[in-house]
Amino acid sequence: LNHDLGSLADPAYYNQPIELGNLSTEILLDALRSMLRIRYAEEAVADLYLAGEAKCPCHLGIGQEAVAVGLSAHLRNSDRIFGGHRSHSHYLALGASMDKMMAEILGKATGASQGMGGSMHLFAPEVGFQGSVPIVGATIPIAAGAGLAAKMDGRGDVAIGYFGDGACEEGVMHETLNMAAVMNLPVIFVAENNLYSSHLDIGLRQPANSVARFAEANRITTRVVDGNDLVAVHQAAGDLIEAARAGKGPGFLEAVTFRWRGHVGPNEDIDVGVQRAPEILVAWKKRDPVARLWQAILDDRKIDPKELPDMEVAVRKEIQDSVEAARLAPYPPESALLDFVYAPAGGMA
Amino acid sequence: MTRLAYCDGIREAFEYCMDKDEKVFAIGQGLWSPWYVGRSMDNLDKRYGVERVIDTPVSEQATTGIAVGAALLGYRPIVIHPRMDFMILATDQIVNQAAKWRHMLGGQVSPSMVIRGIVNRGGEQGAQHSQALHSWYAHIPGLRVVMPATAADARDLLIGAIQSDDPVLYIDDRWCYEHEEDVAPAQDVDLAAIRPALRREGTDITLVGSSYSTLQAIEAADKLASEGISCDVVDMRVLNPVEPEQVLKSVRKTGRLLALDGGWRTCGFGGELIALAAENVHPQDWRFAPQRITLPDAPAPTSRPLEEAYYTTSETIIKRIKTMVCG
Numbered sequence: 001l002n003h004d005l006g007s008l009a010d011p012a013y014y015n016q017p018i019e020l021g022n023l024s025t026e027i028l029l030d031a032l033r034s035m036l037r038i039r040y041a042e043e044a045v046a047d048l049y050l051a052g053e054a055k056c057p058c059h060l061g062i063g064q065e066a067v068a069v070g071l072s073a074h075l076r077n078s079d080r081i082f083g084g085h086r087s088h089s090h091y092l093a094l095g096a097s098m099d100k101m102m103a104e105i106l107g108k109a110t111g112a113s114q115g116m117g118g119s120m121h122l123f124a125p126e127v128g129f130q131g132s133v134p135i136v137g138a139t140i141p142i143a144a145g146a147g148l149a150a151k152m153d154g155r156g157d158v159a160i161g162y163f164g165d166g167a168c169e170e171g172v173m174h175e176t177l178n179m180a181a182v183m184n185l186p187v188i189f190v191a192e193n194n195l196y197s198s199h200l201d202i203g204l205r206q207p208a209n210s211v212a213r214f215a216e217a218n219r220i221t222t223r224v225v226d227g228n229d230l231v232a233v234h235q236a237a238g239d240l241i242e243a244a245r246a247g248k249g250p251g252f253l254e255a256v257t258f259r260w261r262g263h264v265g266p267n268e269d270i271d272v273g274v275q276r277a278p279e280i281l282v283a284w285k286k287r288d289p290v291a292r293l294w295q296a297i298l299d300d301r302k303i304d305p306k307e308l309p310d311m312e313v314a315v316r317k318e319i320q321d322s323v324e325a326a327r328l329a330p331y332p333p334e335s336a337l338l339d340f341v342y343a344p345a346g347g348m349a
Numbered sequence: 350m351t352r353l354a355y356c357d358g359i360r361e362a363f364e365y366c367m368d369k370d371e372k373v374f375a376i377g378q379g380l381w382s383p384w385y386v387g388r389s390m391d392n393l394d395k396r397y398g399v400e401r402v403i404d405t406p407v408s409e410q411a412t413t414g415i416a417v418g419a420a421l422l423g424y425r426p427i428v429i430h431p432r433m434d435f436m437i438l439a440t441d442q443i444v445n446q447a448a449k450w451r452h453m454l455g456g457q458v459s460p461s462m463v464i465r466g467i468v469n470r471g472g473e474q475g476a477q478h479s480q481a482l483h484s485w486y487a488h489i490p491g492l493r494v495v496m497p498a499t500a501a502d503a504r505d506l507l508i509g510a511i512q513s514d515d516p517v518l519y520i521d522d523r524w525c526y527e528h529e530e531d532v533a534p535a536q537d538v539d540l541a542a543i544r545p546a547l548r549r550e551g552t553d554i555t556l557v558g559s560s561y562s563t564l565q566a567i568e569a570a571d572k573l574a575s576e577g578i579s580c581d582v583v584d585m586r587v588l589n590p591v592e593p594e595q596v597l598k599s600v601r602k603t604g605r606l607l608a609l610d611g612g613w614r615t616c617g618f619g620g621e622l623i624a625l626a627a628e629n630v631h632p633q634d635w636r637f638a639p640q641r642i643t644l645p646d647a648p649a650p651t652s653r654p655l656e657e658a659y660y661t662t663s664e665t666i667i668k669r670i671k672t673m674v675c676g
Binding site (some may be wrong): 125138144150176 | 412426454
């Protein structure tokens with residue numbers, strides 16, 4: 001049992017352009033586009049926050065983009081994906097609507113949850129994103145239940161439950177790992193281990209820093225990867241998902257990463273984070289999942305160097321258009337306050 | 350009409366719904382045991398298979414969360430908590446998740462599921478094997494809470510709960526399990542259309558109860574009828590969303606309200622009914638200050654004489670009614 005991450009948790013390592021392996025240039029460019037879309041969208045959200053336009057709690061995952069993007073490449077719309085408080089990347093990596101996310105963050109009726117949820121309650125079932133909530137660990141059993149539904153459906157769909165290292169300190173994660181193993185559920189537990197829960201370093205919270213040890217204790221197949229390496233995530237997630245689709249039961253992916261901003265809001269948070277010194281953040285920014293992929297593509301694949309800046313411009317335009325549309329959109333009507341509590345009258349099977 | 354006992358009514362509801370809808374399944378502790386939930390689920394595992402009647406590890410929260418997840422993806426699970434005391438461990442999934450997903454996701458999705466919590470008390474079982482926590486859960490918007498008193502309702506409210514598009518907490522009480530009555534064949538039930546039931550009709554006082562306290566109210570009313578005191582008995586079988594109109598109408602007629610509540614006094618459902626009546630019945634219509642009989646505000650004891658003092662008896666109820674009606 002390997003309890004410690006070793007160099008995976010040390011930003012002095014893994015900061016060179018990544019190995020691209022045999023992934024096609026098309027897949028790599030799609031992944032880069034998706035990662036840029038997430039990063040620039042979250043930067044735009046940070047700006048909305050600083051401008052006072054966005055008020056709901058926004059937990060930014062800048063620096064963690066490779067995890068959701070590498071994994072989502074293997075998913076189909078009938079899979080069922082659940083997130084937590086920091087789930088913009090999980091939602092966007094599935095190709096969900098930028099317009100609806102920005103509108104939701106501004107509390108508008110055109111939002112992903114009709115303006116009733118905000119940043120922490122995203123929903124895009126058309127691409128498999130079935131919901132996210134900020135109660136830490138709460139969607140872990142819900143994802144397992146969606147996996148049970150997939151098993152009963154018998155069509156080879158899988159469930160994905162995203163959570164962080166902090167959620168591994170909740171009892172419900174341990175209950176769920178046990179039950180998913182006993183019930184042989186097609187669910188992949190994805191621990192984005194960014195080494196922090198709110199302000200606390202994992203070393204102040206757990207006796208060891210690799211959370212995959214909990215899955216191994218439940219005889220669940222685990223993979224531990226550099227979560228800032230798109231290709232490493234892609235390969236590990238692909239293996240686990242393929243096994244779950246084939247009826248071989250749950251998998252646990254620990255993706256080691258780091259968030260560049262604070263627990264909540266736009267700031268880098270170097271003052272409130274215990275043991276989160278400025279030099280650590282600087283070091284982790286050198287393990288940038290976007291830059292490492294970008295440089296690797298330029299070094300390795302024969303593409304027109306102009307193609308990447310063009311891609312960037314298109315991504316930024318989509319985000320700017322979405323923010324503008326969200327600003328102009330209406331708020332939910334006051335009737336929404338009570339209308340959504342129960343199913344409409346006569347709501348019966 | 351056929352004769353039906355309360356606990357068999359529960360089993361009939363499972364059979365009716367599981368025969369009719371393949372998306373219905375049951376999950377919880379003790380479902381493969383012959384004694385965990387009385388005879389209310391006898392042989393369901395054999396009839397429907399262990400894939401649809403699932404016994405679980407001792408993990409209330411994960412089990413309930415798994416049911417929420419399956420419900421979000423189109424299934425209609427019934428989670429069984431054989432003792433409500435242990436259901437407290439699943440409260441995040443019930444209160445934060447099942448009850449709130451519809452509202453916080455803008456009405457686009459809802460976990461259509463039943464959480465069955467069983468009240469199992471008496472017999473010197475003590476503080477953590479005795480609780481009736483309906484008032485807690487009835488406080489939560491988005492969570493329907495129902496408590497059957499009679500055999501027909503044990504069956505029909507469960508059918509309605511399973512068929513509802515909302516999450517429903519269905520609370521049955523083992524002290525009611527042997528209640529019997531003649532019932533018509535089972536049919537579909539629209540839970541949202543269910544209103545309080547008038548179980549006895551009288552003019553002197555309004556007795557209001559839920560589940561076992563309704564049976565106690567009926568017993569008191571029947572005894573007092575021979576003594577010339579006539580009682581309205583209103584069965585509040587749906588606690589949330591509460592529909593007080595039947596109670597208000599009755600109190601406007603009788604001028605007296607006695608709320609019977611099998612839970613504690615402070616912030617309890619009995620107090621809620623009195624508040625609703627106080628707000629809505631004109632001061633001139635009252636003939637006596639509204640009263641309630643609840644458990645003492647103390648955990649359930651184990652020692653026999655303490656337990657006898659703890660639970661409400663029909664003598665206590667009758668005495669209070671006589672005080673209110675005869676002075």
